Amino acid sequence: MNALVTDPISWTDVGAVTDVPLRGARRVPTADGDIAIFRTGDGRVFALRDRCPHKGGPLSQGIVHGHAVTCPLHNWSFELATGEALGADRGKGCAPVAPLEVRDGRLFLGRV
Amino acid sequence: MSKSQAPKQKLVVVGNGMAGCRAVQEVLKRDPDRYEITIFGAEPRVNYDRIMLSPVLAGEKSFADIVINDEAWYRDNAITLHAGSAVEAIDRTAKVVRAAGGIEVGYDRLILATGSDPIRLPLPGADLAGVVTFRDLDDVEAMIAAAAPGAKAVVIGGGLLGIEAAYGLSRRGMSATVIHLLDVLMERQLDSSAGFLLTEALAAKGVATELEAQSEEIVGKDGRVAGLRLKDGRTLPCDLLVMAVGIRPATGLAKACGLAVNRGVLVDDTLRTSDPAVYAIGECVEHRGQCYGLVAPIWEMCRTLGEALTDGAGTYEGSSLSTRLKVSGVDVFSAGKHLGGAGCEDIVFRDAGRGVYKRIVLEDGKVAGAVLFGDAADGAWYFDLMRSGQDVAAIRETLVFGQAATEGLRGLDPSAAVAAMSDTAEVCGCNGVCKGEITAAISGQGLTTLEGVRAVTKASASCGTCAPLVEKLLKLSLGDAFQVQTGPKPVCGCTHRGHDEVRRRIVAEGLKSAPAAMQALEWTTPDGCQSCRPALNYYLVCAWPGEYRDDKQSRFINERVHANIQKDGTYSVVPRMWGGVTTPAELRAIADVADKFAIPTVKVTGGQRIDLLGVKKDDLPAVWADLNAAGMVSGHAYGKSLRTVKTCVGTDWCRFGTQDSTGLGVRLEKFMWGSWSPAKVKLGVSGCPRNCAEATCKDIGVICVDSGFEIHIGGAAGLEVRKTEILTKVASEDEAVWAICAIMQLYREKGWYLERIWKWMERVGLEPIRSEIEDPERRRALYDRFAYSQRFYRIDPWAERVAGRDAHEFNPLSRRMEFEVA
Numbered sequence: 033m034n035a036l037v038t039d040p041i042s043w044t045d046v047g048a049v050t051d052v053p054l055r056g057a058r059r060v061p062t063a064d065g066d067i068a069i070f071r072t073g074d075g076r077v078f079a080l081r082d083r084c085p086h087k088g089g090p091l092s093q094g095i096v097h098g099h100a101v102t103c104p105l106h107n108w109s110f111e112l113a114t115g116e117a118l119g120a121d122r123g124k125g126c127a128p129v130a131p132l133e134v135r136d137g138r139l140f141l142g143r144v
Numbered sequence: 145m146s147k148s149q150a151p152k153q154k155l156v157v158v159g160n161g162m163a164g165c166r167a168v169q170e171v172l173k174r175d176p177d178r179y180e181i182t183i184f185g186a187e188p189r190v191n192y193d194r195i196m197l198s199p200v201l202a203g204e205k206s207f208a209d210i211v212i213n214d215e216a217w218y219r220d221n222a223i224t225l226h227a228g229s230a231v232e233a234i235d236r237t238a239k240v241v242r243a244a245g246g247i248e249v250g251y252d253r254l255i256l257a258t259g260s261d262p263i264r265l266p267l268p269g270a271d272l273a274g275v276v277t278f279r280d281l282d283d284v285e286a287m288i289a290a291a292a293p294g295a296k297a298v299v300i301g302g303g304l305l306g307i308e309a310a311y312g313l314s315r316r317g318m319s320a321t322v323i324h325l326l327d328v329l330m331e332r333q334l335d336s337s338a339g340f341l342l343t344e345a346l347a348a349k350g351v352a353t354e355l356e357a358q359s360e361e362i363v364g365k366d367g368r369v370a371g372l373r374l375k376d377g378r379t380l381p382c383d384l385l386v387m388a389v390g391i392r393p394a395t396g397l398a399k400a401c402g403l404a405v406n407r408g409v410l411v412d413d414t415l416r417t418s419d420p421a422v423y424a425i426g427e428c429v430e431h432r433g434q435c436y437g438l439v440a441p442i443w444e445m446c447r448t449l450g451e452a453l454t455d456g457a458g459t460y461e462g463s464s465l466s467t468r469l470k471v472s473g474v475d476v477f478s479a480g481k482h483l484g485g486a487g488c489e490d491i492v493f494r495d496a497g498r499g500v501y502k503r504i505v506l507e508d509g510k511v512a513g514a515v516l517f518g519d520a521a522d523g524a525w526y527f528d529l530m531r532s533g534q535d536v537a538a539i540r541e542t543l544v545f546g547q548a549a550t551e552g553l554r555g556l557d558p559s560a561a562v563a564a565m566s567d568t569a570e571v572c573g574c575n576g577v578c579k580g581e582i583t584a585a586i587s588g589q590g591l592t593t594l595e596g597v598r599a600v601t602k603a604s605a606s607c608g609t610c611a612p613l614v615e616k617l618l619k620l621s622l623g624d625a626f627q628v629q630t631g632p633k634p635v636c637g638c639t640h641r642g643h644d645e646v647r648r649r650i651v652a653e654g655l656k657s658a659p660a661a662m663q664a665l666e667w668t669t670p671d672g673c674q675s676c677r678p679a680l681n682y683y684l685v686c687a688w689p690g691e692y693r694d695d696k697q698s699r700f701i702n703e704r705v706h707a708n709i710q711k712d713g714t715y716s717v718v719p720r721m722w723g724g725v726t727t728p729a730e731l732r733a734i735a736d737v738a739d740k741f742a743i744p745t746v747k748v749t750g751g752q753r754i755d756l757l758g759v760k761k762d763d764l765p766a767v768w769a770d771l772n773a774a775g776m777v778s779g780h781a782y783g784k785s786l787r788t789v790k791t792c793v794g795t796d797w798c799r800f801g802t803q804d805s806t807g808l809g810v811r812l813e814k815f816m817w818g819s820w821s822p823a824k825v826k827l828g829v830s831g832c833p834r835n836c837a838e839a840t841c842k843d844i845g846v847i848c849v850d851s852g853f854e855i856h857i858g859g860a861a862g863l864e865v866r867k868t869e870i871l872t873k874v875a876s877e878d879e880a881v882w883a884i885c886a887i888m889q890l891y892r893e894k895g896w897y898l899e900r901i902w903k904w905m906e907r908v909g910l911e912p913i914r915s916e917i918e919d920p921e922r923r924r925a926l927y928d929r930f931a932y933s934q935r936f937y938r939i940d941p942w943a944e945r946v947a948g949r950d951a952h953e954f955n956p957l958s959r960r961m962e963f964e965v966a
Contacts, residue, residue: 046957047958054327054697055695056696058957060957061956062962063963074483075326075327088713089709089711093713097673102673104700109674111486139957
């Protein structure tokens with residue numbers, strides 16, 4: 033795992049799970065840059081830094097498929113659970129995972 | 145195990161349900177003489193199989209069929225049963241249980257098996273008559289009593305129990321509707337593909353489903369339920385309302401007597417509570433943070449408890465869960481990590497003919513979960529593989545086909561396995577083709593290719609999953625003479641089918657949604673990928689105008705937000721300028737927008753438009769609102785759609801102009817804008833052969849001449865530079881419009897996604913296109929289909945967004961963390 037942090041000290045309620053469209057994403061601006069929150073077709077949620085390690089594209093704007101997202105700029109795909117690049121770009125970069133928890137249908141984003 | 149001596153110890157069980165009685169059986173099995181046993185049950189009847197209440201509701205079983213322990217069992221084992229006596233208090237100091245009716249029984253060991261209570265939503269009207277939960281036989285009887293044929297039932301909750309309740313009521317002649325808060329039924333067990341199939345299968349059985357529906361109020365009439373009002377304002381009339389939204393461990397007694405209780409009664413690995421004389425099992429407990437609502441964990445707990453109460457050693461370490469839906473003819477199984485996750489891979493198999501979907505989730509070479517729909521016969525086998533944690537790398541190829549297929553071939557290398565298959569072994573399940581038929585066809589008819597075998601025997605002609613096996617048979621028969629052939633280029637890695645087949649079958653089979661298409665065409669992934677999703681979405685948009693609901697999440701970001709993403713994540717905005725003609729008022733409005741939103745770059749494009757570059761995403765709706773106010777609409781500079789019609793000034797101004805090229809360009813653009821196509825489409829209309837509009841390097845170009853209009857197609861001026869081919873010549877402007885719209889529609893219907901017109905033309909040839917366009921009837925039919933489609937798509941997406949549609953696309957989810965300093 034490539035979590036930004038391993039032990040978040042504060043959690044912020046950033047909205048309801050259902051505010052994120054299925055097979056879609058929303059972004060949350062933070063003081064350290066945007067975080068992208070993804071919701072996959074099977075209803076799971078993931079959070080990554082909203083910045084493609086390739087050329088900085090906003091991953092929150094990509095197409096979400098399976099448990100992956102494809103960057104809108106140059107089509108790199110990333111595994112949402114780990115942020116690792118997939119396919120031909122495997123091993124070339126990683127979008128850091130942000131700490132995310134679901135409690136009672138609400139999304140909590142963690143921050144150190 | 146030592147048999148105990150008299151006097152017997154006193155064992156009291158609170159709860160005469162499945163857990164309580166099973167625990168007693170486990171104790172009796174190990175030491176029948178150790179305890180004097182008393183069981184208290186709140187329900188006035190013997191122990192029955194609660195999970196079979198659904199078939200009782202459906203009228204497929206009677207109560208007698210589901211009794212587990214009849215009166216003789218209690219008698220034969222000298223068990224005192226207090227049925228219908230709810231325990232009211234436990235005195236742990238005196239070790240006495242007090243029940244209704246003044247019954248008091250002392251204990252040495254106490255087992256709490258109080259189960260769970262159904263959750264009742266605190267909706268207004270929840271206390272009306274006809275509002276029931278689905279937990280015990282009384283509930284079932286209440287439902288059956290209300291189930292007059294033709295009456296309406298609404299079930300809140302699209303989980304296992306809710307679906308079974310709705311199905312049972314529909315079997316009783318009611319028209320039943322399931323209301324579910326989320327967009328996938330049984331989302332805790334199913335993925336969206338299986339959920340979709342379940343929705344369809346239930347519809348076929350007469351159970352309607354309302355997804356993403358939130359209940360607001362139960363409407364009553366004369367003290368009885370009359371309907372359910374939803375948040376969206378609709379009211380669903382009903383005569384019976386069932387709440388099946390989940391269960392809550394029944395912990396009241398445990399709490400009242402001071403035992404440690406969290407969500408459930410806390411127990412350790414020997415099922416002991418915080419009081420060493422008191423044990424708890426079943427749905428009322430919380431073990432290692434987990435509460436269970438299924439039967440398998442209860443059996444496992446009871447085994448451990450049987451050991452613990454007879455001085456045995458076993459411990460309970462939690463349960464893996466599997467679920468099976470009990471709806472006749474709808475085979476559903478789910479276990480483990482059915483959604484996959486980090487480090488997991490999926491093996492997906494679909495058989496559209498049989499309505500089968502299977503998803504096996506692998507993690508570290510082991511089965512980690514499974515979802516089976518339509519054929520769940522191998523559920524137990526996958527569950528065993530999962531629990532045993534055995535490495536399945538060696539059987540991976542056949543795993544998804546189930547136990548029979550896998551074990552038939554186990555231990556053999558692939559080619560030896562194929563050679564060892566008997567001639568009667570089925571290779572193609574879809575078409576029922578055996579190995580012998582295939583090898584006979586190969587040798588008898590001199591077949592050398594997969595296509596050949598497919599054509600002669602139909603093997604691998606349907607779902608295609610057996611294609612590798614057929615190739616192995618070819619290899620086996622022909623040796624090195626066999627070369628693997630490639631068929632049509634697949635749409636993507638999710639399917640082996642090509643674009644033509646996908647497009648043809650979407651129309652022929654009436655497939656009107658992506659899940660329907662993925663199932664019928666046997667996609668090998670749960671919800672496609674970044675390549676096939678936009679393609680399928682386009683094919684559905686094109687095939688079913690007015691019917692298909694466009695899936696925004698399957699569109700590339702530019703088409704989702706109606707602007708072009710730039711390298712820094714900002715967007716460029718291009719308002720439409722019909723035929724490249726603008727006015728001072730429009731130019732002023734553009735200048736004002738650029739000032740107001742501090743747009744850094746304003747540039748003229750090659751298609752005779754003005755591009756505003758560097759617009760922040762959040763500003764897009766406001767920018768559009770201002771442009772809309774000045775009469776401008778989206779220029780679709782971002783879409784796989786009609787982009788621009790570039791014109792010269794034609795007879796209006798030019799001394800060489802032969803026709804009104806500007807007027808034709810404007811007319812074409814005003815009719816054709818908003819239409820989606822396989823790839824972008826750019827038009828040019830030049831008023832004379834000097835071709836100032838550069839029409840001969842456009843997708844479709846018009847060169848006006850004195851005698852009429854030459855219509856060209858297939859130009860390119862990008863990575864490829866290519867001059868158009870002349871397709872046809874028409875005499876009037878009307879005919880030019882008809883012909884161009886017909887070409888556009890033919891391309892829309894036949895082109896492959898992302899294939900520009902020139903590529904399509906090279907693939908299919910110019911002549912077939914020409915013969916369609918020059919045949920007046922076919923041209924007319926194409927034009928009519930285009931015109932029909934335009935009724936739905938010739939709309940300004942900017943105005944819709946300004947009016948608030950898809951607002952979530954443009955706003956951050958939350959701004960609460962924006963200015964927090966770490």
